Every structure is written in C-alpha cells, then in structure tokens.
Amino acid sequence: MQRERYASRRGILKLAAGLAGLGLLPAGCTGAGASPWRGVNLIATPDAPLGSAACGHSLRHLRNQGGNAVALIPFLWQPAPADPRIVLGDAVSADQLRAGIRQARNLGLKVLVKPHVWVPQTWAGAIEFTQAADQAEWLARYQALLLDLAILAQEEGAEALALGTELRGVSGDPAWTRIITQVRNRFRGILTYVAHWDGELDRLPFRTLLDVPSISLYPPLGEDDAGLAGRIEALAAALARQGPLWVGELGLRSAVGGQLKPWESPEERAALPDGDLQARVLDHWLTALSRHGLHDVLLWRWFSDPDAGGPQDTDFTVQGKPAEAVLKRHFGS
Template sequence: MRGFTLPAWNRDDYQSPQADTYLRQIAATGARWVTFTPTWYQDKLTDSAMHTTEETASDDSLRHIISLAHSAGLKVMLKPHVDLVKGQDRAEIRPDDPDAWFTAYDQVITHYAQLAAANGVEQFSVGTELAGLSGDLDHWRQVIADVRSHFRGTLTYAANYDEYRRIPFWQELDLIGIDAYWPLGEKATTDVGRLREAWQPIAAQLADFSARQQRKILFTEAGYVSQRGAITEPYSWTVSKRNGDAEQAAAYEALLAAFDGKPWWAGVCWWMWDDWPDAGETPKKLAYTPHGKPAEQVVRHWWASH
C-alpha cells in the first residue's frame, strides 16, 4: 500500500472544491491509495454511545470523494474514527457500560461497511486506536462478523504502536494494522542512517510478530510534523515551534528505506496529505503534511520512480 490519509474535520470537507485537487496531487506522488476518516464523537470517556457532530463527514460527501478517488486512479480505505469532543485520547475510552457501547459502535461501523461496499471501497478498518476496548475479544469478533456480512474487501484494525501486541483478534482480520508512531530518538536529527538504525530492532520485532500471526503488517498511519524534534514524538502535533522540514524528510526516507521490500510489510498510509482551507489548527509549515516540502520529494523518489 502506497497511500496518504485525507482526514475530514467538517461535514462537507469531502465535497469541497479542493477535494479533486488534493486527490490528483496525491496520485501524482506515486501513491496508489487514499484513506478517508469519518469521525464520530463522545462527550466523555465513560459514555456508552457516540454521536455525529458538524465535524463528522456526511455520507453524501463520502460517496462523492470515494468516486473522485477512483476517478483519479486511487484505491480507497475507509477508516472510521471515534474521538472525544474535548480532545482527550481515544485510547482512554472506557465506557461504563461496554455492552451498550459495543451495540452502538456495531451500528456505526456496519453503517460504514455498507457504504463502503456500495461504493466499491477496497479496504476497511474496523477500528482505530481503541486501546481501552481492544482486548474484548468476544465483542470484537461480533463486530468483525457483522462487518464481513456487508463488506467483502480487505479488513484491518489500526492499532497504536504500543497496542498491537495486545490485540486478541488479528486472526479474524486480513491485515495487521499499526499506527507507526514509534519515537526514533531522544534528540532531533536529520541523520537518515541513525534513523534507519533506530528502526532495526522494531522491524525485527514486527517480522517475528507477522510470522507468528501469519498476517502481513500495514502501517495504517505513519507521519511526522515539520517541527524540530518530530522524531522524538511522532504522535504529537506540538513538538516545537521551530521548522523541521529536513527532519521530516529524513524520517520519511528512513522509514521507506527500512521497510521497503520486506516480504511481511504491506506498506504505509502517511498521515496526512493536506488540511482543508481554514481547518488546520497547526500552520501548514509546521503540520504533518509533506505537501510542498522536501518530504514530498522523498515520497516521489520512492513511489513515482519504482
């Protein structure tokens, strides 16, 4: 998988005039996939249900952008998220009533599985970084079975990098999905060699895990902000206020060099391509997007020329 995520932060982002432009820019990097992230929200970590807000992509907008993506020659992964209205970490969701939560979640996720099937989506994620709930094998087996009853494409789950070993249901899915935000050092660096070395023990562990599970591993997310020190906390939007374009590019280079060609690795979907006008809380020059930065040229070198 050679992909980018194009998240939505508003109801109509995916129907905006920029949508087609972004998708064609993504395709021009050599990418062959794009991921979309309709997001539902909880008010509290202990709530037993989730709801839409004005930040939830509408179904019509999803159908629109899936069609645009296919027209641009891109395959699609649909990866629904659950977030918190006040911005807490979704990994901390621990509902007071797990049965009720999973009943509500099953309805949400099967709705998107039906939408995905009806619109020719190629790949689907049954969940993202729900570490407080992902150990519940029986509930997840039911969720996955219900998704499979509607969607015949490839299924994964996007586990955080510190969560994937504790997932009990990989055998129910087609791919192991990991959001690959491993810290690669304690200090900022643009040394690709050092960053590649930092990946080596992680890659060895992943190779072993893949062999034991008999599933390939997809990096459902990976990315770095354009900030000095990004490699120390890849999961953070706010590492520093100093520009780190060179560090971002080095991190992209190191990841692709460390994993490209490994038979157990199914590829990467970078977080993220670009932000919609007026949507980004982080200025573009400091944000995760590689667009118009040296990291975009790294991607083009690896993907457009291979």
C-alpha cells in the same frame, strides 16, 4: 467548527514494551499479487470537503506524486472517555464520504474507509469503562455506526474497511467477534484494524479474523540524528519478523524535535518548522520498511485542501514540504 480534524496522537509508551508486545500474526487474506497500498490518510478540511473540486485537485496531486491509495476518515465523536454516547461527528457526513470514495476511485486510487473516534482533550486510546453496562452500550452504538459505514463502503466500492483505530481500551471485548460477523455480512472487501504500536494487536481477541492487521507507527526516535537510521532499521526489522501487516499510519510533524514524540500534535507543543527533519525521518522509515518487505504504508497525513502545508507549516502533512519529494521517490518507483 469541525473539531474532529484535530485528533491527537497522544499516548507516551515505552518503546521496548511496544516491540515486545506486537505479536502480529500472518493475515488470512492480503490480496496476494496486488500492488502495495502506498498513500496517505486524507483529512477533509471545511473549505475542501470530500467530493469537491478542491479535494479532487489535492487527490490528483497525490496521485502525481506516486500515491495509489487513500484512507478516508469519518470521525466519530463522544463527550468523554467513559461516556458511551458515541455518534457520527460533523466533519464528514455520510454523503460527503460517498462523494469522497467515488472521487478517489475515479482517480484510480484504492480506498480504505478508516473510522477514528474523537474525544475532547484526549485520544481514542483513552476510551475505557469501569461499568460493564456502559461498555456494552458503547459497543452497541459503535456497532451500529460501523455497520452503516460497512454498507456505505460496499455500495461505493471501497477496497478496504478498518474496524477501528487505536481503540486499545475496548478492543479486548469478546463482543468484537460478533461485530466482525455482522460487518462481513455487509462488506466483502479487505477487513483490517489499526492497532496502537504499544502491542495492542497482540492482545486482540479477533486478530485472526482480520484479512490483514494494521498498526499506527509512532515510536519515539531519540533526541537527535545520532543513530536515527539504525533505530528505525531495528524497528522495521522487528516488525517484519511478526508477519504480514499494513502500516496504517506513519508520520511526524515538520517541526524541531518532532522525532522525540512523533505522535505529538501542533496543539500539544509549539515549535519552529523543520521540514528537513520530517523528510529525513520518513526517508529512513520508507527505506527500512521496504527493505524488510513491508510495502503497504499510509502516511499521516494529507489534507483535502490542495494549498495546505508549505515550508512554515508544522503539522504532519507532507504537502509543499521536502517530505513530498520523499513520498514521490518511494511511492513513484
């Protein structure tokens, strides 16, 4: 069983604190003049591994909807939040990642290699250590894994690499400065880090070393549609005032009540399907972000299986749902 594909979007945090704490800085190098990154986070499924014909069909469909970029996700795995024994997970092997990068680039898609850490029954933001020696061991192991990914990404021509995703419990360690130096010795593309929307990026000791900062964007949006567009507009305006950034993740389930806790996975709460809700929320987000100059957006998520999704599905994917038309309207323009 490929457990890593079920990474949770947990982390209930107050919206006000998130807005107050973002504190993003302008990027030192964002590829001025290049077309915006508009695409998805791709999750490989067992029946459609990266590089397969089925995955190629799924990526071509994404391209036909206007997408020009894809985040490919190698999952790392560790037994518990305070256990430093982190390893490469079994969902996407190094060979499969290579094949996926080649496949996506051959289709004209830009590629971000974006590692995620999967921790059973929780999420990457829960990783935290009480013993300094354990944190040092974890960072050493993580560095080794990240350097392997950096070499692979450079060899295969990936345009960007994320240092990590939502590692808020360990991202304040000064060792990251050394790690970034080592990564830059091996990867010459765009370097980013996907911070949690609670203000993690403002706390990063290495934020000025990034080419462009990124965030995952899952703030709670209220109980119903009343005032929904206005709340999203205010959030987008607040983000825009912080300087250039990428939205490394944006999404919600196509499920009743999905806007309440947009990070919530199907495994956390059973709900009836509501594709129209997902479409409305994403339409509001993409409209507001674009209006405020935030054009680089990777939706969460899209599966390598071209038959994934559909009207009865309650996952985050927009495949086969009304939100797919929203994607095409915004990304294809």
